[in-house]
Amino acid sequence: MARKRFHQLKKVKFRATWNKYNLYNLSRLQMPRTGGLTFFQQKWKAKSISRAYHGEQIREKQWQRMFTPRLNAVVPMDHKYLAEFDGSELAAGRGSGLEQPLGAEKGQAKKKKPIPYMHQTYAPIERRLDMAVWRALFASSARQARQFVVHGKVKVNGKKMIYPGYLLNPGDLFQVEPESVLFATGAPKDITQKRAGKKIQARRRGVNVSMEKLRTQAAERRAAQQAERAAKKDPSEALIRTRRTNTMLQDNLEYRITRQRDIAIMIEAAEKKMNQKRTAVSVKVKQKIRAFLKHAKKAQAEAFRKPIQDMEKERYDLVEEYRLALKSPKEEDKILKLQERDENGTGLDPNSKDAPISKYRKRLSEARLAGIERALAQKEQEVVDPTKPYATPWRPRDYMSAFAFIPRYLEVNSKICAAVYLRHPVARPGLTEVPTPFPADIQQLAFTWYLRRR
Amino acid sequence: MGAYNKQGQLIRVVQAAREKAADSRKKEEQGGGRQQQFASNDNDNLDAKKDVEIPPETARDHAPFPMNRTFISQPVLTSALQHHIWRQIIHEGKSVREVSAEVNVEMSRVAAVVRLLEIEHEWKRIGKPLAQRYHDAVQGMLPKTDWAAPEWDAEHGEFAKREKPNHESINDLPVHAATGQQIFLPTSESRHFTRADAAKVFDKRLLPADDRVPHPELTVMHKEVLEGLSEEERRERAEARNAVAERKRAAALALQAAKEAAIKKVDTGRWEYRFTEIKVDDAGKDGRGLGATGWRYGAPLMDRSRGQHKIPRAV
Numbered sequence: 001m002a003r004k005r006f007h008q009l010k011k012v013k014f015r016a017t018w019n020k021y022n023l024y025n026l027s028r029l030q031m032p033r034t035g036g037l038t039f040f041q042q043k044w045k046a047k048s049i050s051r052a053y054h055g056e057q058i059r060e061k062q063w064q065r066m067f068t069p070r071l072n073a074v075v076p077m078d079h080k081y082l083a084e085f086d087g088s089e090l091a092a093g094r095g096s097g098l099e100q101p102l103g104a105e106k107g108q109a110k111k112k113k114p115i116p117y118m119h120q121t122y123a124p125i126e127r128r129l130d131m132a133v134w135r136a137l138f139a140s141s142a143r144q145a146r147q148f149v150v151h152g153k154v155k156v157n158g159k160k161m162i163y164p165g166y167l168l169n170p171g172d173l174f175q176v177e178p179e180s181v182l183f184a185t186g187a188p189k190d191i192t193q194k195r196a197g198k199k200i201q202a203r204r205r206g207v208n209v210s211m212e213k214l215r216t217q218a219a220e221r222r223a224a225q226q227a228e229r230a231a232k233k234d235p236s237e238a239l240i241r242t243r244r245t246n247t248m249l250q251d252n253l254e255y256r257i258t259r260q261r262d263i264a265i266m267i268e269a270a271e272k273k274m275n276q277k278r279t280a281v282s283v284k285v286k287q288k289i290r291a292f293l294k295h296a297k298k299a300q301a302e303a304f305r306k307p308i309q310d311m312e313k314e315r316y317d318l319v320e321e322y323r324l325a326l327k328s329p330k331e332e333d334k335i336l337k338l339q340e341r342d343e344n345g346t347g348l349d350p351n352s353k354d355a356p357i358s359k360y361r362k363r364l365s366e367a368r369l370a371g372i373e374r375a376l377a378q379k380e381q382e383v384v385d386p387t388k389p390y391a392t393p394w395r396p397r398d399y400m401s402a403f404a405f406i407p408r409y410l411e412v413n414s415k416i417c418a419a420v421y422l423r424h425p426v427a428r429p430g431l432t433e434v435p436t437p438f439p440a441d442i443q444q445l446a447f448t449w450y451l452r453r454r
Numbered sequence: 455m456g457a458y459n460k461q462g463q464l465i466r467v468v469q470a471a472r473e474k475a476a477d478s479r480k481k482e483e484q485g486g487g488r489q490q491q492f493a494s495n496d497n498d499n500l501d502a503k504k505d506v507e508i509p510p511e512t513a514r515d516h517a518p519f520p521m522n523r524t525f526i527s528q529p530v531l532t533s534a535l536q537h538h539i540w541r542q543i544i545h546e547g548k549s550v551r552e553v554s555a556e557v558n559v560e561m562s563r564v565a566a567v568v569r570l571l572e573i574e575h576e577w578k579r580i581g582k583p584l585a586q587r588y589h590d591a592v593q594g595m596l597p598k599t600d601w602a603a604p605e606w607d608a609e610h611g612e613f614a615k616r617e618k619p620n621h622e623s624i625n626d627l628p629v630h631a632a633t634g635q636q637i638f639l640p641t642s643e644s645r646h647f648t649r650a651d652a653a654k655v656f657d658k659r660l661l662p663a664d665d666r667v668p669h670p671e672l673t674v675m676h677k678e679v680l681e682g683l684s685e686e687e688r689r690e691r692a693e694a695r696n697a698v699a700e701r702k703r704a705a706a707l708a709l710q711a712a713k714e715a716a717i718k719k720v721d722t723g724r725w726e727y728r729f730t731e732i733k734v735d736d737a738g739k740d741g742r743g744l745g746a747t748g749w750r751y752g753a754p755l756m757d758r759s760r761g762q763h764k765i766p767r768a769v
Contacts, residue, residue: 073628087649088647159769395591414589
């Protein structure tokens with residue numbers, strides 16, 4: 001609900017955004033002229049320009065309730081000083097330390113920096129969830145951060161938190177949806193990417209649903225038949241062989257049915273092995289089978305509920321677990337050899353692709369796979385995807401670096417778009433942790449404004 | 455923003471240019487002043503500026519707001535340092551306190567780094583894409599505290615010693631509200647008036663600064679060094695301190711476990727039901743006790759009235 005002239009140029013008001021006009025306003029920001037103004041007018045002016053930046057999205061009454069005259073500060077202590085002196089030297093002489101001869105200390109004495117207490121005026125606002133999201137560089141303005149929270153893009157300690165006014169407690173971990181962060185901090189799409197994105201969306205919208213359904217079902221039935229043939233040898237094989245057919249439909253009904261059936265066959269085989277009375281099954285194997293059964297039954301139950309991508313990810317894990325549980329390593333080798341003999345006749349060429357996998361070859365292939373994976377990951381980063389709401393490959397938006405800083409009360413991991421609120425912001429000698437563009441004089445006037453009881 | 459002047463020039467470059475120009479002028483004057491200066495001051499400045507390479511950034515250049523120099527963009531931890539911290543905690547089994555003192559990073563930050571890295575590892579395990587490009591861009595915009603693994607010194611057969619990273623001050627003494635007032639306390643001149651006495655004057659229950667800092671053990675260790683204790687004795691004392699801390703931690707854990715055990719849990723596979731023992735008598739004589747469970751008939755429920763918190767206060 002930003003008003004008409006949010007980043008106005010006539011009357012300079014610095015806002016909590018990364019806008020380029022705002023950057024221009026920051027360069028023009030000046031101390032208000034106080035000559036000829038009453039004290040009330042000075043306070044009013046200071047309050048007005050500082051509130052335009054600090055929690056502009058919060059109602060005045062709400063902020064007045066949050067305001068506290070208590071200003072937090074810390075003094076860094078040197079542990080060596082604490083060990084060497086017990087403080088009595090400060091009370092020596094006439095009660096304020098021994099007098100130094102004139103000019104004795106001038107060279108080495110460090111000038112003590114004052115604690116900027118007045119900069120703590122707006123510290124309570126920094127505790128709000130939306131402000132913390134913005135300060136962690138996950139949104140391009142405080143209002144956008146607020147929108148992310150309201151839209152459910154932000155989790156606090158793993159739980160969705162939809163209240164922008166939630167006051168973070170020290171130790172709270174908040175996460176923002178990476179896609180939202182990339183959108184907020186990324187450059188906008190250019191016209192070609194915009195057009196391409198629109199085209200793709202239009203194509204998606206124009207799908208003939210019933211025809212697509214028919215085609216998909218046919219393709220999936222074919223895939224299922226193939227899988228069934230494969231499954232005659234090994235039930236777990238079916239789960240690997242069946243491929244999800246490419247479709248524009250969201251419900252892969254046939255695919256889900258086959259998936260469920262495959263799992264049922266595997267469960268049956270596992271239970272058979274578990275309950276067989278002729279040969280004793282070792283306790284370890286039984287444990288493995290039990291674990292597999294638990295997972296498989298869960299997967300079976302969720303076959304129609306889970307998103308298709310999750311099922312895809314899960315199926316290889318399931319197959320591996322099944323094989324580990326039901327086959328001893330010796331048995332597996334035997335099966336492998338049998339299969340190879342089946343496929344290649346009697347003679348086996350050790351250099352052929354289908355030769356039995358030696359440990360060396362296995363390691364080689366694994367290394368190659370890792371390399372391919374890395375390359376793929378890199379490519380994924382650089383890929384052009386016009387369906388995204390930001391320019392791809394991602395790059396930071398213009399003028400972001402001028403606004404980029406992370407205050408010390410947050411610990412941010414930008415790879416996963418998560419941060420921890422360590423403690424409340426404090427002032428320390430010569431430094432403040434509350435990011436504010438205003439000097440101490442303005443802050444003090446604003447502090448005095450809110451101090452009064454009205 | 456704070457690194458530039460009103461004309462949009464880098465302040466540190468302008469300053470370096472001015473210094474260089476002043477230097478050269480001084481040299482010329484020392485040379486006898488035979489050469490006359492034809493160029494104006496301004497031109498001179500510009501010429502000098504071309505020669506000067508950009509001096510390294512200082513903390514002053516990291517002030518994002520030109521009007522407020524007390525706020526600066528402070529360094530963040532690099533991934534290398536984060537991984538080092540994580541390794542020290544998870545693999546080496548060191549305590550947060552030890553690691554904090556070792557790398558000069560606040561204890562709460564050490565814990566946060568480990569938590570965040572655990573999540574990152576989990577994302578990698580399940581193949582969830584990381585925002586790598588965003589991360590690189592952000593890291594490029596901020597000052598950093600880096601860490602590099604010490605190199606193996608083959609000559610001496612040990613790792614080469616390096617300066618430990620200086621990220622932040624770890625021994626911050628919070629300013630207590632009770633110390634805000636100025637007190638004139640008349641005492642005898644001969645009295646040995648220490649920090650502990652001063653704390654007592656401010657508030658009877660206020661502890662001296664030695665006990666209120668986050669790392670009191672550093673002070674104790676330094677005191678032992680000053681006392682001239684041998685290394686062995688110091689180690690023994692440190693171990694004794696650790697044992698006490700460990701006992702405390704174990705007791706706290708046991709208490710927590712006992713609390714957990716008091717809750718009866720019934721796992722049905724789909725849901726886990728938790729039953730807690732309650733007492734009917736908690737409601738009190740008038741049946742309106744605050745600690746009692748359930749709806750108290752006739753007692754007003756204040757949760758929607760003015761001044762009450764309506765959004766969660768902790769998660």
